[in-house]
Amino acid sequence: MKKQDTIPQSLIQEFRAGNVTLLIGSGISICAGLPSWSDLLLSVKGEVLTLTRLQQKLFRKLDPLQQAQYLYNECGRQLVLDTIVKHLHLAKSNASRIHSLIMALPFTKIVTTNWDSLFEDYWERIHSTPLVPIWKDEQVPLLSSHNAIIKIHGTVSDPASIVFAESDYYDAIYSNPLLQQIIGVMVATSTVLFLGYSFSDFDFKYVFNQVRRRLTKLSTNAYIFMPNHDLFYTQYYAKQGIRPIIYRARTKEDATYEFLRNLAEAVSVSASDSKTRMMILIRENRAMLPKAKGLLIRNRSNLGPLATPLRPRNKSLYGSEEITALEVEATRVFMDLLEHGASAKCILCLNTEWMLDIYPREEVLDRLNCLKSNLSKYADKVTVVDSGIPITSNIGIFGTEVCLESKKVGHNIKSYNRLHVTRSKDQVEEAVKSFDITFADIQKYNSIQAKSAGRPMPDFIAWRIDQILARISTP
Numbered sequence: 001m002k003k004q005d006t007i008p009q010s011l012i013q014e015f016r017a018g019n020v021t022l023l024i025g026s027g028i029s030i031c032a033g034l035p036s037w038s039d040l041l042l043s044v045k046g047e048v049l050t051l052t053r054l055q056q057k058l059f060r061k062l063d064p065l066q067q068a069q070y071l072y073n074e075c076g077r078q079l080v081l082d083t084i085v086k087h088l089h090l091a092k093s094n095a096s097r098i099h100s101l102i103m104a105l106p107f108t109k110i111v112t113t114n115w116d117s118l119f120e121d122y123w124e125r126i127h128s129t130p131l132v133p134i135w136k137d138e139q140v141p142l143l144s145s146h147n148a149i150i151k152i153h154g155t156v157s158d159p160a161s162i163v164f165a166e167s168d169y170y171d172a173i174y175s176n177p178l179l180q181q182i183i184g185v186m187v188a189t190s191t192v193l194f195l196g197y198s199f200s201d202f203d204f205k206y207v208f209n210q211v212r213r214r215l216t217k218l219s220t221n222a223y224i225f226m227p228n229h230d231l232f233y234t235q236y237y238a239k240q241g242i243r244p245i246i247y248r249a250r251t252k253e254d255a256t257y258e259f260l261r262n263l264a265e266a267v268s269v270s271a272s273d274s275k276t277r278m279m280i281l282i283r284e285n286r287a288m289l290p291k292a293k294g295l296l297i298r299n300r301s302n303l304g305p306l307a308t309p310l311r312p313r314n315k316s317l318y319g320s321e322e323i324t325a326l327e328v329e330a331t332r333v334f335m336d337l338l339e340h341g342a343s344a345k346c347i348l349c350l351n352t353e354w355m356l357d358i359y360p361r362e363e364v365l366d367r368l369n370c371l372k373s374n375l376s377k378y379a380d381k382v383t384v385v386d387s388g389i390p391i392t393s394n395i396g397i398f399g400t401e402v403c404l405e406s407k408k409v410g411h412n413i414k415s416y417n418r419l420h421v422t423r424s425k426d427q428v429e430e431a432v433k434s435f436d437i438t439f440a441d442i443q444k445y446n447s448i449q450a451k452s453a454g455r456p457m458p459d460f461i462a463w464r465i466d467q468i469l470a471r472i473s474t475p
Helices: 009-016 025-029 037-048 054-063 064-075 077-090 097-103 116-125 137-144 164-176 177-189 202-215 231-239 250-266 274-291 321-339 352-357 361-377 425-453 455-474
Strands: 020-024 108-114 131-134 150-152 191-195 221-226 243-245 267-273 296-300 343-348 382-386 394-396 419-422
Touching: 009 020, 009 191, 009 250, 025 097, 025 250, 037 064, 037 077, 064 164, 097 116, 097 250, 108 177, 131 137, 137 150, 137 177, 164 202, 191 455, 221 382, 231 243, 274 321, 296 321, 296 425, 343 425, 352 361, 352 455, 361 382, 382 425, 382 455, 425 455
Parallel strands: 020 108, 020 191, 108 150, 131 150, 191 221, 221 243, 296 343, 343 382
Antiparallel strands: 267 419, 296 394
16 A cells, blocks of 8 residues: 655645635535435436437447436436435435534635535534525625635535536536636635545536636645545646645545544644734634624633733733734634624633732733623623632633634643644544533532622622722722
């Protein structure tokens, strides 16, 4: 067995920069249990058309696109398309582990030649907002305001849009010119990664020719993932300006899963200094704003964004005006998430001695008053518990629904200034589980403290803040 490729560092960097367009083919749908194009053709033919022996002989001499066209000519396009949709609905399919890994990548857009709704179905299960399919010019305005998947060969939700036979492919070249132009701009200005295509796919030949014509000097690069392929195909694609990436495993699905799992981990980002940490938090949190409604933020920090005044200060926590300004900007995005419908669970440390050791007294007062004000303002959106001890790991923002883009980003910080954003679903889910257990334990302890103090639990944190403010207001 030949040694498999490593993932090119250039592709990893483009993902980290948010500059990759995914082109998804039928191989991804096959992994989820849907029939291949050729299997679907045979199934549809068997249902809609009975051929004589001579007709069968002539039929086999046609190439697959011509065979599909023959079905149109003999049975009518509508009957064929309705039968296709029925077979797709009857197929035992569900969004696969591969779909979840693809959605874990920080791509710019997905463009697919698949008709099925597996990506949309997967997205709907874990988000409060839909993944909007776009397949015609009239829908182009939705690209700017929604999470969208571009389906250039139509969709099962609109059978008339499906591209299946020879005449459909010819029509597709000239139909929806605005959408075609937008896809052309994406290809020309971003890195392209082909997934789920093989050399013999008619869909791939169509898309490949469209992409190859647009691979100008503006293009960063183009890659194609090829599970279990041999040297001939890799050389062919390389000469066409598309870099092949090969993984080998027992099955193509296993190879694809291993590649995507490694890619998801590789495109994770990290920071070992305050400035980079803040920049990553700002970028990741901004990406969540369109999806904020109904999302849950999990925040663990010593005082956290709820205690950060929304203005740069002359006295800087980090000793730098620039980083202080970044802290304020990160807080603005956090507040924007709350304003746009997110909610939050926060673990804070209300430890007077620690705070006074770290901050000047006036900043401690400023931050505590800010925290008290925001807890009142966002009382219906934020639940806070007090750990009572300094928090050695600082999770800026992550959760099952927010800062994941479909459970894809988790923050696991080794120290206060170090940030690691992973896009491995398993690691994210483990981090979420760990946070929730810790949160519940602290909440239980806070309930005991509140009872001892004779305070109702909802008011306990505000009361704790008032106690600290009273104690340190006078030097």
